[in-house]
Amino acid sequence: MVDSTVRTRVLIVGAGPVGMAAAIELGHRGIPCLLIERNDRVGYAPRAKTTNVRTREHFRRWGIADALKAASPLGVDYPSNVVFCTRLSGQELTRFENALYCAPGRNPFYSEHSQWIPQYTVEEVMRSHIQSLPNVEMRFNTQLQKISQDEQGVQAEAVDLPSGKAYVIHADYLIGADGARSLVREAIGAKLEGTYGLARHYNIVFRAPGLAQAHKLGPAIMYWQVNGDAPSLIGPMDRGDKWFFMPTSVKEDYKLDLADAPALIRQATGIDLPYEILSSDEWVASRFLSNSYRDRRVFLAGDACHLHPPFGGYGMNMGVADGVDLGWKLAAVLKGWGGRQLLDSYEQERRPVHALVLDEAVANHSVLSHQLWTDGLDANDATGAALRKDVGARIQTSKMREFNTLGVMLGYHYEHSPVIVPDGSPEPGHDFVNYIPSSRPGHLAPHAWMHDGSSLYDHFGQYFTLLASKNAPSEAIDEAQRQAKALGVSLKVIQPQEAGIAELYPMLLTLIRPDQHIAWRGNAWPSATQGLMQQVSGCR
Structure with missing residues (x-):
């Protein structure tokens, strides 16, 4: 009822x-x-x-x-390093500093x-x-x-x-x-x-006072533990000495008993501390x-x-x-x-x-801790040192695409969208590491810092924004505003004077969507009969 x-x-x-x-x-x-x-x-x-x-x-x-910055439990200045090691108490293999671009400070991109x-x-x-x-x-x-x-x-x-x-x-x-x-x-x-069951995993959340001070690897957001006993990921998660732990080699028929989890963490880390298990959940990568x-x-x-x-x-x-x-x-x-x-x-x-x-x-999932292990990796001799150097080099090559991924974060584009107006320029290749800003239609609008300290993005409107160069003819801007008004589309016009912005936006006129992606660019605003505003607003 x-x-x-x-x-x-x-x-x-x-x-x-x-x-x-x-x-x-x-x-x-x-x-x-x-x-x-x-x-x-x-x-x-x-x-x-x-x-x-x-x-x-x-x-x-x-x-x-x-x-969001103020809510950060570890503080925004906490180093976003990713360390690969044999175990927390063991040998370092390699590291990625400022992984995932968490370091504060201004970046032009x-x-x-x-x-x-x-x-x-x-x-x-x-x-x-x-x-x-x-x-x-x-x-x-x-x-x-x-x-x-x-x-x-x-x-x-x-x-x-x-x-x-x-x-x-x-x-x-x-x-x-x-x-x-x-x-x-x-x-x-x-x-x-698609594909179900690429691998089984457990996420274990636990409290361990003193764990951060019990190893010599320095602060990091993740430690990849590469060993033959309990290959895993571990890292700090929240205030109150709260950590996460994820074994990476879980057999198909294995069932984790929470009572056994502290012993598993001790085995993985080599550090004997009281481990209070807070929660555990099983998940399947697909x-x-x-x-x-x-x-x-x-x-x-x-x-x-x-x-x-x-x-x-x-x-x-x-x-x-x-x-x-x-x-x-x-x-x-x-x-x-x-x-x-x-x-x-x-x-x-x-x-x-x-x-x-x-x-x-x-x-990224195809290369996990257990796949990096080789016998003798943790040996304290010349052979072990040589193995660690070799595995560290392999990690740098294979895991760069996981931790240095600005090309994926910012480089995607809406190439064949019906509400994007192409300009005939060649489609760029995909690069997961290197992000190359482009004002080509479909791409994310290139970012820039203004001379007053603000971001260019701060000046975009809530709906469409027309970024006009200082040399753009006023009649073209007027026509754009007239057409937008006729359709009931909110259009904000900005004309930045910074020279660097002109290099990022080489056309006289660039139309930017509410999501900060480029809808159109050109050196002359098309006539109303060509229906530019109708196309980008999905009306034709």
């Missing part, structure tokens, strides 16, 4: 980072939305620990990057550095911000039951778990951000396709893409439509980008200036990026 009905513009199922990213994008644009979540989101599992530069740039747009921070803390910052948005409501302990849709909208039945009361939610659109076991995906008949991201008014985002091993720190960050992409596009349609093709472009833009990142994650 239905007890009540609720009306909203967008229903979001799943209040993790993906669903909250979509809600923030919508909320900032004045679109009412409702998030429902079957859990209370109080968690201790490590999940994601890297909020990368691109995600933090979205946090900057939302005005909460500093709040991005406006915000990455941050090593537990996902549940990221969620707390996002949740706090959502509570300040009057158009966004969150309901926890709420279970989706079923959905239906027609030409007018979506109807979802949900149950408040504590009370057992059922109600119907009417929405214009629905976003399924409800994870790997997505009920929304099942409801629209989409299927995950590579999956959904065969469809959408059924009419219902969309999938995050783990609901793509799954991959968590090596490289891509999962949560890629899901946040999904939420951003869907959020601004749905807002455009609901405000009346976005067209059908704008919504069609979501899967067309995001799916190739997902496929690229899945390949990267699987490649």
